[in-house]
Every structure is written in C-alpha cells, then in structure tokens.
Amino acid sequence: xxxxxxxxxxxxxxxxxxxxxxxxxxxxxxxxxxxxxxxxxxxxxxxxxxxxxxxxxxxxxxxxxxxxxxxxxxxxxxxxxxxxxxxxxxxxxxxxxxxxxxxxxxxxxxxxxxxxxxxxxxxxxxxxxxxxxxxxxxxxxxxxxxxxxxxxxxxxxxxxxxxxxxxxxxxxxxxxxxxxxxxxxxxxxxxxxxxxxxxxxxxxxxxxxxxxxxxxxxxxxxxxxxxxxxxxxxxxxxxxxxxxxxxxxxxxxxxxxxxxxxxxxxxxxxxxxxxxxxxxxxxxxxxxxxxxxxxxxxxxxxxxxxxxxxxxxxxxxxxxxxxxxxxxxxxxxxxxxxxxxxxxxxxxxxxxxxxxxxxxxxxxxxxx
Numbered sequence: 374x375x376x377x378x379x380x381x382x383x384x385x386x387x388x389x390x391x392x393x394x395x396x397x398x399x400x401x402x403x404x405x406x407x408x409x410x411x412x413x414x415x416x417x418x419x420x421x422x423x424x425x426x427x428x429x430x431x432x433x434x435x436x437x438x439x440x441x442x443x444x445x446x447x448x449x450x451x452x453x454x455x456x457x458x459x460x461x462x463x464x465x466x467x468x469x470x471x472x473x474x475x476x477x478x479x480x481x482x483x484x485x486x487x488x489x490x491x492x493x494x495x496x497x498x499x500x501x502x503x504x505x506x507x508x509x510x511x512x513x514x515x516x517x518x519x520x521x522x523x524x525x526x527x528x529x530x531x532x533x534x535x536x537x538x539x540x541x542x543x544x545x546x547x548x549x550x551x552x553x554x555x556x557x558x559x560x561x562x563x564x565x566x567x568x569x570x571x572x573x574x575x576x577x578x579x580x581x582x583x584x585x586x587x588x589x590x591x592x593x594x595x596x597x598x599x600x601x602x603x604x605x606x607x608x609x610x611x612x613x614x615x616x617x618x619x620x621x622x623x624x625x626x627x628x629x630x631x632x633x634x635x636x637x638x639x640x641x642x643x644x645x646x647x648x649x650x651x652x653x654x655x656x657x658x659x660x661x662x663x664x665x666x667x668x669x670x671x672x673x674x675x676x677x678x679x680x681x682x683x684x685x686x687x688x689x690x691x692x693x694x695x696x697x698x699x700x701x702x703x704x705x706x707x708x709x710x711x712x713x714x715x716x717x718x719x720x721x722x723x724x725x726x727x728x729x730x731x732x733x734x735x736x737x738x739x740x741x
Contacts, residue, residue, distance in 0.1 A: 382406035383535065383567050384430065389439035391425050399425045401591040403439070407569060412561050414570045414578040417588030418614070424539060426588075427571045431537050432456055444534060454483070459528030459536040463543045465520045467512040473523050474499070474508035480531045498526040501560060518549045525557065529564065538570045542577065554580050575615050579603065587611050603662075608649065608739050612660040617711075619666070621659040621704050622740065625650050633737050635659060639704030643680045645735035658740045663709040665734035668698060668720065669727040679729040684708065686724045689717035702728060 384407035391400040400422045407413050415423035428434040429441060432453030440447050448456055459480075467476050474495050481491045499505045502522035512520050521541060528536050538557075542550045558581045561568050572578055578585045579599040586596040587610075595607040606612035609620065621643065623635040633647040635657055643659060650657050669681070684700040687707075696717040698710040710728060720726070 381409050383409040383444055384569075385440075385442040386426070386430075387440045387442065389426075389429065389441060390437045391422075391429060391434065392437050398437075398591055400429075400436075403591075403593065405586065405593065405596070407567065408584075410565050410567055411583045412558070412568045412570065412581060414572060414582040414585045415588060416572060416575065416578045416585050416614075418573060421588035422591040423571050423573075423586075423588045427537055427539055427569060430535075430569065431458060431460055457531075457533050457535070459531070459533040461521075461524050461528045461536065461538040461541045463540040465512070465524045467520060467523060467527075469512050471511070472508060473504065473510050473512070473515070476512065476523055477508075477527045477530050480527060484531055486531070494530055495526075498530040501529065501563075502526045502556070516549075517545050518553060521545065521553060522556070525560070529560075529566070533566070535567045535569065538568065540572055541570075543572075543574075550577070551580075557581065579615070585615075587614060589614075605648075606660060606736065606738070609658050609660070609741065612736070612738060617663050617709055619661050619663060619705060619708050621661075621702075623657055623659060623704075625653055625655045625657055625737070627653060632732055633657075635737060637704050641682055641703055643682075643735060644732040645680075645737040646733060648736045649739040650737045656740050657737045659735055660738055661730050661735045663697070663711040666708075666710045666728050666730045668700075668710055668712070669729050670719075679731055680735060681727050681729045684726050684728045686720045686722055686726060688722055689720050691717065700726070700728060 386403045386405040389400060389403040390398055392398050415426060417423045425434060429436050432451065436449060441449055477495045477498050478491050481494060496505060499508055502525055504519060504522050542553050545553060554577055582599055584596060585599055585602055587594045589610050595602060595611045602611060602615050606615060612618045621637055623637040625633050626636050627634040628647050628650060631647055632644055633650050635643050635645055637643060645659050682702045684702045687699045687701055690697040695714055696712045698712055698717060698720055700708045702708045
C-alpha cells in the first residue's frame with residue numbers, strides 16, 4: 374500500500390519485507406511514507422508486523438528485501454547509533470545506578486556534546502517533561518509515570534529528527550496512561566518532531582495520532598486519520614478492530630447511486646453504503662457502530678427511511694456515562710447498542726424490541 378499526498382516524507386519504506394525463518398513473511402511488501410512532523414501510530418494485534426516494522430526503522434532488525442529511506446538516504450545497513458533516532462521502550466530502559474539527570478545526559482555524552490552544553494540541554498529536556506526538580510533522584514525513587522517521562526526526555530535531548538515509541542505506556546495504570554497520552558501529544562505538538570508510535574490499544578491510537586496505520590498479517594489494511602478510520606473503515610478487519618462494531622452477513626440484491634440493497638443471510642433486507650461492493654450477487658458484510666443504532670419499542674415508530682430489524686434484549690450493562698444493550702437480531706446474537714445512561718430502563722432480558730439505523734450509517738464491505 375503506497376501512501377502519499379505530496380507532503381514531504383521523512384521516512385519511506387519501499388517494498389520492504391521481513392522474514393525470520395526464510396518462509397513466513399512477518400512484513401509483506403510494505404510501501405509506506407511517514408510525513409515529516411507527523412504523529413503516526415502503527416496499530417494492530419500481536420504478530421501483525423507493527424513492532425517488526427518499528428525495529429527495522431530503529432536498526433535493530435534488517436529488512437529481508439526492500440529499502441528504508443530516512444531523509445533521502447537509505448539506512449538499511451546503517452547501525453542504530455548513527456541514525457539520529459530517539460527510542461522510548463515500554464520498560465523505560467533507564468540506568469538504575471545513574472541519577473535522572475545523568476540518564477538524560479547519556480545520549481549527549483555518547484555524541485561528544487561539550488559538557489558546558491550538556492547541562493543546559495538536560496535542564497531543558499527535564500523541564501519539557503515537568504521533571505526539572507527531580508534531576509538528582511535515581512529511577513528507583515520515581516513512579517512509573519515519572520520514569521517514563523525520564524525515558525522520553527532522554528529520547529528528545531539530542532534533538533533527533535525522529536522518535537520511535539514501542540508500547541511506551543503499556544506498564545502504566547489506566548488513569549496514568551490516559552494522562553501520559555495527552556502529555557506525549559502535547560510534547561509532539563510543541564516540538565514538531567516526527568513520532569512513530571506502536572500500540573495494540575485502539576483508544577490510545579485514536580487519542581494521540583495524526584494518522585494510524587492498521588496492520589494485520591504483515592500488511593497495512595488501512596492508513597488514515599483517526600476519525601476517517603473509525604467512521605469509514607475499508608474492510609471487515611478494520612471495522613472490527615477500531616472501536617465496537619456490529620456485523621451482519623448478506624448478499625447484494627441491487628446497487629444504485631452509492632447505496633446497495635442487501636439480503637441478510639438470516640432473513641430480512643438492509644440498505645447500506647456500497648463501500649466495497651460492485652456487483653449484484655456478491656457476498657458482503659455490513660458494518661454499523663453501536664452508537665448509530667436506536668432501539669424501538671412497541672410504542673415507537675419510524676418514517677420508513679430507517680433499516681429496521683426485529684430484536685430480543687439479552688442484557689444491559691451500566692457503564693457510568695452510558696449503557697450498553699446487547700440484543701439478538703437475525704444473524705447476530707450479540708448486536709450492541711450504545712445508550713445514554715438511564716435509557717436502559719425497561720429493557721429487561723427477553724423483551725421483544727426492534728433495532729433501527731440509517732442506511733448512511735451502515736457500510737457494505739468486502740467479507741474477507
């Protein structure tokens with residue numbers, strides 16, 4: 374998948390492949406442009422190829438085929454320490470016997486930066502991550518979040534042209550992880566540095582990224598802005614991996630003016646956007662988000678423009694700021710509807726209702 378819109382690319386993957394055993398490709402024919410100054414997240418399940426892609430860019434793995442170009446120069450054989458790339462790991466990788474300031478200064482010493490300049494650059498880096506008062510402490514005296522900030526300051530202190538982050542917040546608790554997401558995003562916005570971030574956490578990717586590349590089986594399934602990925606998934610995998618999603622299988626009966634009529638495998642018919650549908654008779658999978666669905670009781674009516682399916686309530690789940698109703702509809706025993714808090718009242722298990730959604734909120738995708 375080639376990506377480019379005319380914006381200057383800092384990094385280019387050109388036909389990159391990676392295999393460890395000579396048979397199975399972990400990364401398959403990767404073509405990817407990373408724009409200068411963007412925050413790009415590589416998102417996908419374990420074994421999808423995202424971390425291997427990051428490690429090849431860092432220089433810890435060598436491509437089996439293809440070229441990786443950084444700022445116009447091939448770096449396939451360039452060792453990691455000569456790539457001018459900062460790296461932040463999940464386990465922080467701090468030196469326990471060094472102070473915070475010494476940890477942050479370490480990359481500068483390796484690069485033979487004059488001592489008079491090191492102190493100022495360390496102070497600026499620690500101020501950036503709001504740790505300027507803790508320079509004399511050792512990593513063992515800091516919280517997990519503070520240690521991750523030290524690791525971030527160390528990655529930024531030598532002014533790299535690119536920072537790579539491999540699951541950097543995975544070891545933190547939920548509240549701290551969410552706080553650090555915003556911290557990292559703000560630092561990126563302030564510095565304008567290019568960031569490539571690896572995670573399997575879809576919420577993290579949606580919160581932080583300018584663009585997200587969704588990996589599966591060594592291939593980028595889709596790359597786009599967070600809102601575009603969520604609202605307009607290209608295929609079944611992306612629709613299911615990004616956010617909560619309902620699917621229904623069927624066969625295309627008609628296609629006209631960007632919409633298609635789909636006969637559901639379990640009975641009934643639905644009108645949807647013809648996203649990856651071209652021919653009548655083709656199999657398709659319908660995708661509709663839980664927040665785009667309404668529950669209709671016997672007293673409710675619609676104007677005939679909505680898709681409507683019979684449903685039976687299985688359970689409701691209270692989640693604080695909203696509730697989730699799980700229903701059985703033809704072809705899907707776990708059809709989800711997101712409701713405002715309190716709207717689940719009266720939706721007792723076993724109650725017969727209907728679900729309704731607009732054709733423009735339902736996407737007909739390739740079933741693969």
